Amino acid sequence: MSAGGSRPSHAIELEGVSFVYPDGTWALRDVCLAVPEGGRVAIVGQNGSGKSTLLRHLNGLLRPSAGRVLVRGRETAGVPVERIARQVGLLFQNPDLQIFEEQVADEVAFGPRNLGLTGADLASAVMEALEAVGLRGLEHANPFNLGFSRRKLVALAAILAMRTPIVALDEPTTGQDGRGLGLVEEVVRRLADEGRTVLATSHDMRFVAETFERVVVMREGAIVADGTPDEVFAPAAWEVLRSTHLDPPPAAVVGGALGLGSTPTEAQLVAALRERDARYG
Amino acid sequence: MSGPAPGAAAAGRERRRGRIGWLEQTLAGITASIEHAVFTEQHARERGFLQARDPRAKLAIFLALVLAASLSGSITVLAGLYLVVLAAAGASHVPYRYFVKRVWLGIPLVAGIVVIPALFLVPGPRLFDLPAGPLHVAPSLPGVVGGVIFVARVGVSVSLALLLVMTTPWADLLKSLRALHVPQVFVLILSMTYRYIFLFLHTVNGVLQARKSRVVGRTSGAEQRRWISGTMGALVNRAFKMSNDVYAAMLARGFTGELRAYSTYRMRTTDWAVLAGSLTVAAVGVLAGPFLP
Numbered sequence: 001m002s003a004g005g006s007r008p009s010h011a012i013e014l015e016g017v018s019f020v021y022p023d024g025t026w027a028l029r030d031v032c033l034a035v036p037e038g039g040r041v042a043i044v045g046q047n048g049s050g051k052s053t054l055l056r057h058l059n060g061l062l063r064p065s066a067g068r069v070l071v072r073g074r075e076t077a078g079v080p081v082e083r084i085a086r087q088v089g090l091l092f093q094n095p096d097l098q099i100f101e102e103q104v105a106d107e108v109a110f111g112p113r114n115l116g117l118t119g120a121d122l123a124s125a126v127m128e129a130l131e132a133v134g135l136r137g138l139e140h141a142n143p144f145n146l147g148f149s150r151r152k153l154v155a156l157a158a159i160l161a162m163r164t165p166i167v168a169l170d171e172p173t174t175g176q177d178g179r180g181l182g183l184v185e186e187v188v189r190r191l192a193d194e195g196r197t198v199l200a201t202s203h204d205m206r207f208v209a210e211t212f213e214r215v216v217v218m219r220e221g222a223i224v225a226d227g228t229p230d231e232v233f234a235p236a237a238w239e240v241l242r243s244t245h246l247d248p249p250p251a252a253v254v255g256g257a258l259g260l261g262s263t264p265t266e267a268q269l270v271a272a273l274r275e276r277d278a279r280y281g
Numbered sequence: 282m283s284g285p286a287p288g289a290a291a292a293g294r295e296r297r298r299g300r301i302g303w304l305e306q307t308l309a310g311i312t313a314s315i316e317h318a319v320f321t322e323q324h325a326r327e328r329g330f331l332q333a334r335d336p337r338a339k340l341a342i343f344l345a346l347v348l349a350a351s352l353s354g355s356i357t358v359l360a361g362l363y364l365v366v367l368a369a370a371g372a373s374h375v376p377y378r379y380f381v382k383r384v385w386l387g388i389p390l391v392a393g394i395v396v397i398p399a400l401f402l403v404p405g406p407r408l409f410d411l412p413a414g415p416l417h418v419a420p421s422l423p424g425v426v427g428g429v430i431f432v433a434r435v436g437v438s439v440s441l442a443l444l445l446v447m448t449t450p451w452a453d454l455l456k457s458l459r460a461l462h463v464p465q466v467f468v469l470i471l472s473m474t475y476r477y478i479f480l481f482l483h484t485v486n487g488v489l490q491a492r493k494s495r496v497v498g499r500t501s502g503a504e505q506r507r508w509i510s511g512t513m514g515a516l517v518n519r520a521f522k523m524s525n526d527v528y529a530a531m532l533a534r535g536f537t538g539e540l541r542a543y544s545t546y547r548m549r550t551t552d553w554a555v556l557a558g559s560l561t562v563a564a565v566g567v568l569a570g571p572f573l574p
């Protein structure tokens with residue numbers, strides 16, 4: 001807890017953060033976002049809306065042009081990235097900018113080794129992470145010989161192995177097939193169960209609706225909607241969503257039409273449709 | 282998409298299409314083969330003679346033999362050194378055809394540019410005199426001998442370097458540099474360069490392929506050269522940004538600039554013996570050189 005004592009414990013706080021790239025691009029505009037410890041937040045928005053830029057502020061890779069970033073109550077200004085890395089693990093959008101070792105196991109071990117893990121602790125952190133992303137057995141493979149989706153999973157394992165209390169995932173679902181998607185969903189759920197804080201960006205609205213408890217919508221560097229999936233995918237918010245070229249997940253559209261709310265489960269949808277069938281058919 | 286496959290596949294496709302400029306073909310071929318041979322460390326992971334040696338010993342041997350090759354003005358010594366290199370390559374399961382071809386096909390490109398003028402400019406008795414219009418093709422004997430020795434020297438040194446890189450995982454090579462008291466900063470720069478080169482090659486391949494898919498018709502040589510020089514600037518820019526990003530990603534995983542060693546090595550008797558043997562070969566080569574042709 002902070003000295004004031006009144007502040008609830010937040011994993012991440014962005015206070016009026018704006019960011020301008022050296023070439024003059026305004027990528028973030030007065031962003032305010034507080035994520036409680038153990039929170040599960042999805043960040044959505046069209047290409048170029050500032051999602052990656054926001055995530056890169058969480059571990060200090062980018063520093064706000066204006067405003068403050070706090071990680072677990074402590075301001076990050078002046079703290080080097082490699083120190084913040086003990087609190088915040090960041091999965092890069094492009095795995096090829098992250099992977100550089102020649103063996104999957106070495107790649108996954110890089111982070112925890114930097115954090116001081118050795119011997120059996122290191123080995124178990126690596127194995128656990130590889131298990132979580134379904135890559136057990138590929139320890140000795142060269143990551144660059146794996147396809148994109150599996151390279152992305154290697155990069156994800158490399159972040160998980162660091163066992164940071166806060167995990168930021170930049171588009172973990174890109175390029176994943178059904179199985180990969182399932183693995184990523186499972187990873188996010190497990191992190192949340194362990195009480196760790198998860199922030200993720202995604203273009204997959206179904207993944208977002210089913211896996212996160214809160215959705216933040218960005219447009220042109222600003223937050224334009226922030227709420228539960230139910231609220232953000234409700235028909236009333238579709239206009240805002242579409243203004244940033246996002247479509248609500250099909251389940252939300254069908255659910256809205258059937259009066260089931262905007263995040264019905266598949267089973268609820270099927271039951272409702274069956275009932276209608278029985279009534280009118 | 283998998284690592285080396287796209288480059289190799291693209292090179293093959295281009296060859297079949299048959300109207301691709303040599304420049305692009307060379308680039309694609311080089312990137313594919315470097316990636317495959319060096320980056321996958323396919324040979325470094327085999328169980329051969331050199332692979333089993335302590336990387337520090339290998340590095341010392343390499344330095345000694347390269348020094349001998351560059352000090353030597355004797356074609357006999359250079360030939361002898363090359364035989365040693367070939368024997369070591371054979372004992373380390375490095376495919377001869379690949380190894381020999383890579384080196385000697387690549388060298389004329391580089392060395393030839395340097396050597397050819399010297400053939401004619403070095404004064405001395407002419408080998409022959411072939412009138413070609415207003416010009417005379419008349420290489421001088423000392424010029425040709427000098428050229429042959431130069432090419433041989435480059436060839437032997439490049440072979441040594443290739444052999445070292447092919448039989449030693451990069452991380453071990455960097456670690457042995459540290460063991461030889463090369464400053465940490467220098468080793469770090471090297472390790473970054475390696476990552477950078479890989480990403481750079483990938484970018485080159487990606488750009489070539491992207492361009493290929495947009496260029497339908499035939500392009501002239503001049504157009505191609507203009508495109509290449511224009512693209513190079515953009516590529517260097519992009520590669521620079523990439524290496525920045527890779528470094529950022531390393532920091533994001535707590536990297537503090539300290540390379541951590543994974544495998545620990547111990548100099549065994551064989552390592553000492555091979556080291557002593559190589560140093561003797563190098564010394565004999567340097568000392569005997571002046572008395573040999």
Ligand SMILES: Nc1ncnc2c1ncn2[C@@H]1O[C@H](COP(=O)(O)OP(=O)(O)OP(=O)(O)O)[C@@H](O)[C@H]1O
Pocket residue numbers: 021022023025026027045046047048049050051052053054093
């Ligand atoms: N290094 C940079 N220099 C200048 N401008 C940049 C840089 N990186 C990103 N931008 C710009 O900043 C804005 C936000 O980019 P950012 O990558 O954060 O968006 P994003 O929401 O992650 O997009 P995507 O969905 O494509 O990943 C964009 O307009 C982008 O062009």
Ligand SMILES: [Mg+2]
Pocket residue numbers: 051052053093170
């Ligand atoms: Mg992004």
